[in-house]
Amino acid sequence: MNSLVLLFIGIAAFLTAYAFYGKWLAKQWGVDPTKKTPSCTMRDDIDYCPANAKVLLGHHFSSIAGAGPITGPIQAAIFGWLPVYLWIVLGSIFVGGVHDWGALFASVRHEGKSIGEIIRANIGENGKKLFNIFAYLTLILVVAAFTDICAGTFAYDAAKPEAITGARAGTASILFILLAMGFGYFVYRKGASLSVSTVVGVALLFFCIWIGYQFPILKLSKFAWDVILIIYIFLASTLPVWLLLQPRDYLCSFLLYSMLAGAVIGVLLVRPTMAIPASVGFTVGEGAKTQYLFPMLFVIVACGAVSGFHSLVASGTSSKQVENEKDTKLIGYGAMLIEGVVAIIALIAVSHAAGAKGTPAQIFAAGVAEFMSSFGLPVDVGVVFVTLAFSAFALTSLDTATRIGRYMFQEMTTKADGTKTALTNMHASTAITVGLSALLLTYGYQKIWPIFGSANQLLAGLSLLAVSAWLAKSGKKNTMTVVPMVFMFCVTLTALVLVAKGNFAGGNIVIGTIASVLFILALVLIITTINTFFGDKSKNKNVDA
Amino acid sequence: MKYEEYINTLTLKLERNFIIERDIVLFGNRIEMLAKYSNICGRTFITKNDIIDKYENHEHIYLKKLDNVTEEDIESFGQFLKKITDDCIIPDRDHMSTYITGVLIGNTMNEDAIKAVEKYIYRKAFNFYLKGWCDVRLVCVGLDDNEIATNSDGKKVKKVYEFIS
Numbered sequence: 001m002n003s004l005v006l007l008f009i010g011i012a013a014f015l016t017a018y019a020f021y022g023k024w025l026a027k028q029w030g031v032d033p034t035k036k037t038p039s040c041t042m043r044d045d046i047d048y049c050p051a052n053a054k055v056l057l058g059h060h061f062s063s064i065a066g067a068g069p070i071t072g073p074i075q076a077a078i079f080g081w082l083p084v085y086l087w088i089v090l091g092s093i094f095v096g097g098v099h100d101w102g103a104l105f106a107s108v109r110h111e112g113k114s115i116g117e118i119i120r121a122n123i124g125e126n127g128k129k130l131f132n133i134f135a136y137l138t139l140i141l142v143v144a145a146f147t148d149i150c151a152g153t154f155a156y157d158a159a160k161p162e163a164i165t166g167a168r169a170g171t172a173s174i175l176f177i178l179l180a181m182g183f184g185y186f187v188y189r190k191g192a193s194l195s196v197s198t199v200v201g202v203a204l205l206f207f208c209i210w211i212g213y214q215f216p217i218l219k220l221s222k223f224a225w226d227v228i229l230i231i232y233i234f235l236a237s238t239l240p241v242w243l244l245l246q247p248r249d250y251l252c253s254f255l256l257y258s259m260l261a262g263a264v265i266g267v268l269l270v271r272p273t274m275a276i277p278a279s280v281g282f283t284v285g286e287g288a289k290t291q292y293l294f295p296m297l298f299v300i301v302a303c304g305a306v307s308g309f310h311s312l313v314a315s316g317t318s319s320k321q322v323e324n325e326k327d328t329k330l331i332g333y334g335a336m337l338i339e340g341v342v343a344i345i346a347l348i349a350v351s352h353a354a355g356a357k358g359t360p361a362q363i364f365a366a367g368v369a370e371f372m373s374s375f376g377l378p379v380d381v382g383v384v385f386v387t388l389a390f391s392a393f394a395l396t397s398l399d400t401a402t403r404i405g406r407y408m409f410q411e412m413t414t415k416a417d418g419t420k421t422a423l424t425n426m427h428a429s430t431a432i433t434v435g436l437s438a439l440l441l442t443y444g445y446q447k448i449w450p451i452f453g454s455a456n457q458l459l460a461g462l463s464l465l466a467v468s469a470w471l472a473k474s475g476k477k478n479t480m481t482v483v484p485m486v487f488m489f490c491v492t493l494t495a496l497v498l499v500a501k502g503n504f505a506g507g508n509i510v511i512g513t514i515a516s517v518l519f520i521l522a523l524v525l526i527i528t529t530i531n532t533f534f535g536d537k538s539k540n541k542n543v544d545a
Numbered sequence: 546m547k548y549e550e551y552i553n554t555l556t557l558k559l560e561r562n563f564i565i566e567r568d569i570v571l572f573g574n575r576i577e578m579l580a581k582y583s584n585i586c587g588r589t590f591i592t593k594n595d596i597i598d599k600y601e602n603h604e605h606i607y608l609k610k611l612d613n614v615t616e617e618d619i620e621s622f623g624q625f626l627k628k629i630t631d632d633c634i635i636p637d638r639d640h641m642s643t644y645i646t647g648v649l650i651g652n653t654m655n656e657d658a659i660k661a662v663e664k665y666i667y668r669k670a671f672n673f674y675l676k677g678w679c680d681v682r683l684v685c686v687g688l689d690d691n692e693i694a695t696n697s698d699g700k701k702v703k704k705v706y707e708f709i710s
Contacts, residue, residue, distance in 0.1 A: 240639075240641065317589075
């Protein structure tokens, strides 16, 4: 099968779904372009501020897109490209897109309150604590998974001196971090013009890639990179946000969009054939490493088809800026479908690089660099460029996850009367969060990713539950949210049982225990949330439209 | 331009974004106008109270009226602004920047005063920039000749204090 056909079918399916299914959803939900949104009725120009739909789409997409939609499809490719492709397309249209749009629209109809806020306000103090523990464990898994992937990507093996791609990308990444700090210093402190600084910064960014390519001086082991990345995460999460993160994220966006543009143009020019099998059956692997298509495919693809994290972004930030209810379709549904396209490109890349070994970043870089070579970019340089872009994505996810994890830990260790403890200290809570993630590094991302996927998808299930309850109470049809909700609960709970069982059998007690704890927390949260929305009528006022 | 007209025009300009106080005494100095602006940015998670990160930028304007501005006045006002910076700016971990703008308004200002303004510089970094920085901008306005002089950091805000007829 030619990958170009898959890409076009995918895009055509997304456009058709956007036009027709989107129109149907808007009609069923009662999207009303004449109704005033919270950004207008509650405007304070701080949180509530109307924004142009296209601008808001850009902000929303850059907030939800991380390394997840690339990592997930690449890892799931062990099941063959066909099931992964079908899940990306169908999942994005009927589950992920509906979830993101539903969360955004529900929030717009609730004065811009987030889904999490609505759930938290309704499930009481104990429910909130459970939710915190659940989210905290998920965040630790995220940090461990992406740290391991980045360290594995940058690692240099002295036994294979000719394999210096990792050293090149690692050197370029460190230079990029230093460049970002310098960029921030000149723009913020010295008042340098942003447009001039951007041109110079982007030029220097590509210069960093060239330096890394020519002089790969950081030939370090995986362990050394683990240590460097752990230190980096700690610093990035505790340093002032304007000192490192803001300028780095700003420059990163240029890296990201040039990589995506390069990948799409490359696929159009190369028109590669899918080189991995279409399907390898229901079961992959043997013994403790056995993976079943159901449910593992649906949790491993993760953000490529649906992600609970998106509902937090959609209802937490974007909903306060929506200018018109009709824009929720473009922002909520449209952004998820664009992410679906990114996931398809990742799948095509892994197929093109069939046989390539290494981390998802290395496989993705190998595939995309091949595509980019079609318009003259040397493969070796392309690999460094794409690896740098991927790691920049991952480092952003790492930093945000660590900051949120730290916040949750501080909240959990603050006494009921508001008294702070020694553990509430910013540095202590960051060190504990990062330290717990570091302990998981020995297990490797392959074992961690399925649990992260399960927890993230379960969050999506909870958001769909909240949206379904609201639609029901508003007298509207909710089949379109109930069906994906039930499916996601079945997938995630089954996956957690299998992951726990597999890891206990394989002697990975810590991972098995985390999966078991998440399973129990998930069950309690689902029951509590169902009781909250359907059991106690006195609390229903919070979810009424 | 008359002082009253100038200060009214400036007040109209500033009051959209600044909180303005009139006629206060600070460290023994009478200040005709104190204007304060704060911008707080950050990312939150789930609720507004769950702050992942945050940073603050502030600007304080201290405006003083004199009859004629001399070099000694610049020296004295410069010392006052330094004292404000050292004693009143207590940055916390979310602090990114504070700009102290001192504005001296007189009917005239002599050449030495202009030179003293242009030479004036006071910048302070807190905990090696980990708690941000503070820069002092000095602006001197001569109403009779429609003159305006600033130090190097004050150039960025010169337009704000230029005359509107």
